[in-house]
Amino acid sequence: MSDAMTEDRVQRALVDLARRGDEEAFADLARAVGDRLMAIAYRILRDADRAEDAVQQTLVTAWRELPTLRDDDRFDAWLRRIVVHACYAEARRRRAWAANVRVLPVDGPEGRDDFASVIDRDRLERGFRRLSPEQSAIFVLHHYVGLTLAEIADELGVPLGTVKSRLHYATDALRAALDADARTATTPTERLA
Amino acid sequence: MTTDRDFDRIAQAWLAGGPDELPDRVIDAAVDQIHLTRQRRAVRMPWRLPGMITPTRVAGAAVIGVLVLGGTLLLIGRLGGQPAVGGAPSPTAPASAGASQSTGVASPSAPSMPALTETFTSPRYGYSVRYLAGWTTQPATKPWTTGIDTLYRDPALDAIGGDEALLAVASAPLKAGQSPEEWLAPYCRSGSSGAACGRAISIGDATGYVAEDGSSAEGGTVATGGVIFDAAVVSGGRGYVFILDGHVSRALFEAILKTVTLDPAAAHE
Numbered sequence: 287m288s289d290a291m292t293e294d295r296v297q298r299a300l301v302d303l304a305r306r307g308d309e310e311a312f313a314d315l316a317r318a319v320g321d322r323l324m325a326i327a328y329r330i331l332r333d334a335d336r337a338e339d340a341v342q343q344t345l346v347t348a349w350r351e352l353p354t355l356r357d358d359d360r361f362d363a364w365l366r367r368i369v370v371h372a373c374y375a376e377a378r379r380r381r382a383w384a385a386n387v388r389v390l391p392v393d394g395p396e397g398r399d400d401f402a403s404v405i406d407r408d409r410l411e412r413g414f415r416r417l418s419p420e421q422s423a424i425f426v427l428h429h430y431v432g433l434t435l436a437e438i439a440d441e442l443g444v445p446l447g448t449v450k451s452r453l454h455y456a457t458d459a460l461r462a463a464l465d466a467d468a469r470t471a472t473t474p475t476e477r478l479a
Numbered sequence: 480m481t482t483d484r485d486f487d488r489i490a491q492a493w494l495a496g497g498p499d500e501l502p503d504r505v506i507d508a509a510v511d512q513i514h515l516t517r518q519r520r521a522v523r524m525p526w527r528l529p530g531m532i533t534p535t536r537v538a539g540a541a542v543i544g545v546l547v548l549g550g551t552l553l554l555i556g557r558l559g560g561q562p563a564v565g566g567a568p569s570p571t572a573p574a575s576a577g578a579s580q581s582t583g584v585a586s587p588s589a590p591s592m593p594a595l596t597e598t599f600t601s602p603r604y605g606y607s608v609r610y611l612a613g614w615t616t617q618p619a620t621k622p623w624t625t626g627i628d629t630l631y632r633d634p635a636l637d638a639i640g641g642d643e644a645l646l647a648v649a650s651a652p653l654k655a656g657q658s659p660e661e662w663l664a665p666y667c668r669s670g671s672s673g674a675a676c677g678r679a680i681s682i683g684d685a686t687g688y689v690a691e692d693g694s695s696a697e698g699g700t701v702a703t704g705g706v707i708f709d710a711a712v713v714s715g716g717r718g719y720v721f722i723l724d725g726h727v728s729r730a731l732f733e734a735i736l737k738t739v740t741l742d743p744a745a746a747h748e
Contacts, residue, residue, distance in 0.1 A: 305518075329494055337498075341501055350519050355632070429494055
């Protein structure tokens, strides 16, 4: 049996125990899925502290609502939906002050790669922060998680057309950020003002 | 100008960077929080507390239930008789209950109410109900076991619904010598309304009672931001529980209940 199959069976068993009120099983489940949730939340929110808050809220919501999960095969999708909504809430909760004082740090390690220079990352970072949480989430689910647009529509419970338009807007905005910044000599500070 | 291919590669490389590990302290904080967080029960049960299934406690619960419910439960004695239309008002009915609620039926002119065009006849529990086009049905495949909480995916439930709503129905015969009051009292008491049944409502040819009347599903799994309604009824020696959860309305719940036909003689388990 492959490791993936074993992990899947273990996760199913933990889900089953946790939905019946086993807190230890839920803690194990949280450890198993925590990194995945953090990766998604961080990429939507672009802030580690806020991502941690969103994941913590996701875990509490998941615990509370787990008994009503109807299909174990949908657990991962169900959890992604919760974390995306937690990110929406977190983004809106912090929007007021973030709009004024955000300095646009490039969080996390800056590993070398062939395609994203530091400048590109900085441009994308700034462009991404101009997106709505809904646009950011769809961009991340598509380009990072690797979901199809139909899968995103299904997971988030929004029409496929809405997913397409949000992704289209996000892509255009980020592409514009890359291209426009390349043509201008404005500094990040000037663009934020 | 950035080409599509360049953009995708740049974006994916950019997204690949960033923290991928959740600090243990976040897990610990969440676990601390869940100690204080009650799980939402999918389908509340009569005798949901394990200790209450003993005959002594059932009898005790019945006595307490009768005392608490008082005049409300006297109406249950009419089960199998007239519906609650025009009947004596329930002392626990919310003051906000309007005319359509007090009569236990949905207003036929409820705004934007989609037609209930499909019919589900339970092969196990002896009832039929109409539902919205596009919903799917999954009949129960095993008897409903009382004494424990029932989860939405439990094969003892008739499950009817779609992505944004779920109608779950369960039914069980009353135990030998058990009265409708004894069956209903603990169910009603477990509702969010507290110690007594909620408002009376017509279900089939009997009078049922609402326990959850639009309480928040708190980010629920059937549909985030949804609400939950449920009602219980006894007819012909069987207890029935109807739960509607998701992006639904009281009007839809009542409209669905209005289409219910109870045929307990047709139940077979």
